[in-house]
Amino acid sequence: MTNANELLAQISESFDAAIKSAKHPLRTASVATVSELGLPQVRTMVLRKFDEVNKLIGFHSDYRSDKIAHITKNPNIQILFYDKPGKLQLRITGKAKVHYQNNITLDAWNLMVDNPKKCYSCKSRPGQLLHDSSLLEYIKIEDGYNNFSIIECAISTIDYLYLASTGHQRYLINFESGSISLQHIMP
Ligand SMILES: Cc1cc2nc3c(=O)[nH]c(=O)nc-3n(C[C@H](O)[C@H](O)[C@H](O)COP(=O)(O)O)c2cc1C
Numbered sequence: 001m002t003n004a005n006e007l008l009a010q011i012s013e014s015f016d017a018a019i020k021s022a023k024h025p026l027r028t029a030s031v032a033t034v035s036e037l038g039l040p041q042v043r044t045m046v047l048r049k050f051d052e053v054n055k056l057i058g059f060h061s062d063y064r065s066d067k068i069a070h071i072t073k074n075p076n077i078q079i080l081f082y083d084k085p086g087k088l089q090l091r092i093t094g095k096a097k098v099h100y101q102n103n104i105t106l107d108a109w110n111l112m113v114d115n116p117k118k119c120y121s122c123k124s125r126p127g128q129l130l131h132d133s134s135l136l137e138y139i140k141i142e143d144g145y146n147n148f149s150i151i152e153c154a155i156s157t158i159d160y161l162y163l164a165s166t167g168h169q170r171y172l173i174n175f176e177s178g179s180i181s182l183q184h185i186m187p
Helices: 004-020 066-073 103-111 114-118 141-147
Strands: 028-034 040-051 056-062 076-083 088-100 148-162 169-174 181-185
Touching: 004 040, 004 148, 004 169, 004 181, 028 066, 040 066, 040 148, 056 066, 066 088, 066 148, 076 148, 088 103, 103 141, 103 148, 114 141, 141 148
Parallel strands: none
Antiparallel strands: 028 040, 028 076, 040 056, 056 148, 076 088, 088 148, 148 169, 169 181
């Protein structure tokens, strides 16, 4: 039987590698929110932070995007990673909160170079109808900070599925009681 802390440390090591390398298979995740109508909405996002000690996972986003409104109304999210070469699926469930114009967003913004900052410097919000080409214009890069936010999810469970030729292995790591527990479950 695998140990919960050892498995978490192994996951954390992989996420740290993914945060540093754009080519890592765990670099992107499918992040699902619940819309105002109670419907699932899923999109790809780049992993920006994994905090093994505090059980937090983080992503950057445009504050004007739909997902921010979803999380503000309903914090329940699910995050799905698939590492094909590593034969690993990780399904993370938790409650998200949005950081906007606070010390956390300012520190992250100050560490960013111009290229990613530019993503937040579009005049129009993500999903906006482009009925006029002026809506495609950019504002000053530094003003993009007004559109920058960080989604931080407090993890309640990690569903770990390793596809092994000798037999798949699946574990549920649970943090809900404030401590860490591990259940070996059917793949
Ligand atoms: C490879 C890839 C990486 C992406 N990374 C992010 C990201 O880190 N943050 C983000 O807000 N959107 C990211 N997007 C765009 C989202 O998938 C989505 O289209 C956009 O955020 C609007 O989502 P929403 O309308 O559901 O809020 C990424 C898309 C792709 C294809």
